Amino acid sequence: MNWAQSSRLADIGGPMRQSNHLGKTLREDPREAQTAAHKLMLRAGYIKQIAAGVYAYMPLLLRALNKISQIIRKEMNASGYEELLMPVLQPKNLWLDSGRWDDDNEIGSSIFVIRDRRGSTLCLAPAHEEVITDIIRKEVSSYKHLPKKLYQIQTKFRDETRPRLGLMQAREYMMKDAFSFDDDEASLDGSYQAMHDAYHNICRRIGLEYRCVEAHTGTSGNNRRHEFVAIADIEEDTIVYCDNCEYAANQEMGEARLEVFPQDSEEKTMEAIYGPGLIGVEPLAEFLNLPVWKTTKTLLFQADDKVVAVMVRGDCDVNEFKVKDFLECNELTLASPKVIKELTGAEVGYAGPIGLSREVTVIADHYTRDRVNFECGANRTDYHYINVNCGRDFPLPNFGDFKLAKEDHLCPRCDQGKLKEARGIKVGHIAKLGTKYSEKLNCGYLDRAGKSQPLYMGGYSIDINRLTAAVVEQNHDESGITWPTHIAPFQIHLIGLNLETEEVRAEAENLYQRLLDEEIEVLFDDRDLRAGEKFGDADLFGIPIRLTVSKRTCKEQKLELKFRNKNQSNFITYGAALKIIKDFCV
C-alpha cells in the first residue's frame, strides 16, 4: 500500500483520544473464552458478547473490520465487480424454489425462521444465492447484458446448534459474497480464475498465512471449488499440502501417492493364522512378521440401507468423504458391532473380503490391489489370512481412491514432494455453481440465436469475522495482539506519560495534532494513568507503532518509538520518528 492509499483508508474512522474511547480492557481472561483470539478480543474490549454466538463489534475492532472490508472492496472493484446490498430479511418462497429451505438440506437446517404479523414466513438469510439470482433474472434477458458481476458485504445469520470460539463460529456474522453470471461454462472458468487470483491478493494484502486448497464439492457437485484456509492451530479443518510443489487440498479431498515396495515373485498358498486378540495393524504385522503395508484394513460401513466393506492398505485410514461420494449415499457411518458380527461372523476387527455375507458390497483402495501375498481379516474371530491375492482368492472388487491423505505420504502431483498436514480455519471459498440456481429459479437469457439459455453462475465468499479471528490467532504474543500493519485499527499508538506536567501535555497534544495533519491514523492515550496500565493496554490493543511522549523525551527533545512486535524501544528525534512512521506506512 502506498502512502496515498493509506490516507484514504483514514476515512475509516475519525481520530481518537483514548479518554473518549469506549471499550475497557480486562486483566483476566474471561472464563468463556478458549482460543487466543477469543480471549484477546474480549480482553482488549474489541468484542462484547450479547448472546450465544452474537457479538457487538466495538470501535477498535470495527476499524479493523472496515480495513479488511476496504481491502476486499478494492480487489473486487479491480476485478470489475459492482457492490450492492441485498436484504437480510428474505421470503420463504425464494428458498422453497431453490430447494434449500428443507431441513434435510445442509443449509436449511440452520435457517433463522421468522413470522411477521401478517402470517408470512421469512428468514434471516444465511446466504444470498436466491436473492441475487432473483434480481438477475429480472434484470438480465439477453446475452448482450452479460457478464454480470456483483458483490456485497452483509451480515449473515445461521441458527447454529453450537456457536463457539467467539467470532469463529457465530450466529450472526459479516461476510463478503460475490456472484458472477456468465453466458457459458468457458466464461465462468474465466470469472472463477479471476476470483482465484483476487483472493490470493486479498489474503496477501491482509498479511494472512494461508493456503488455497482444493475442496470437497459434495455429492452433487462435479464443479470445482477452492477454499482459502488460514493456518492456525485450533480445531477446525485439516489440510494437506506438498512441501515441494503447489499442491494443497482439504484433507477430505486430499489425494496421495503411497510408497510401493517390491513384491514377492510368486504367489503362495493362502492360509488362515490364529492370532488371538490382534486388533490393530502394528501388533498384527509384528506377530505375522510382515511389513504393515502388507496388512489390510477392512471397515464395514452402513451406507443408507446397505452395508459396504471398504479395504485400504494397513498403513492407511479410510477417507469417509471419498467413500460417500463414490457410493453417492446420504448417510455413511461405521457399522455397529452387532451388524458386523452378523455379516462377518466375527467380532469387530477381523473383517476381510473373503467369505463375507453376500449382502455386503466390497470396494477397495487402488493401493490394496497390486500386492502379492498380503494379509486380511478372515471373518472369523482371532483369525487372519495371509498370502492372499486379489482375484485369485476373492473376486476383484471395485477399486477407487478411498484412503485418507496424511503427513509423509507422497505428493500426488509432483515427483519429489512429501505431504504435510496443517490445521486451519476456512476463511473463504470460491465455487463454480454452474446452473444449479439459475435452473431452479428460472434465471436465463436469450443467446444470439434467440434461444433461451441458463446462466452460469459462480459464488465467492469471504467470512470477514472469521478472517479477523484468524489474523489475531496468527498474530499475538503473551501480552496481546500484534496486528499486521494494513488492518491494524490504527497505525500509531501515541502514549502520553506524565501528563500532569503542563509541558509534557502540550508536547503530546502538539504531536497528536501534527500526526493528524499528516493524515496518520493515531490513537492518543491522553488518560491520566500510570505507565504500566497504558503500556499494558497498548500491548493488548496491538497497534504496530507505539510513540511515547514523557518528561524524559521532552527533556531530551526526542520521542520514544517502539514497534509492537519488537522488544526494544528507541529514543529518536522528531524528524527521524516521522520518517520511520511514513516509511512504515508505505
Added chain:
RNA sequence: CGGGGCGUGGCGCAGCCUGGAAGCGCGCCUGCUUUGGGAGCAGGAAGUCGGAGGUUCAAAUCCUCUCGCCCCGACCA
C-alpha cells in the same frame, strides 16, 4: 440434537456437600500521597445469590421446573 459443566456486585472466584447475619481479589467513587510496566494510605458505593415454585421456624445452600452461558460430540462459514 446427544453427553457434561457452570450461573453469587463490572470482571475473576470462594461459600453450597453438613440450611442459621452474603464474602475475597481486581475494578469503580472521594481525598491525600505517588507517577516509566497495572502504586500507597484513608474513606465509600454497589449483589432480587439467573428465574419460578416447593420443603423448612429459617434457603445462595435441599427438591422440582425453567431460562441462560460454556465445553465434548454431530453439524458447519
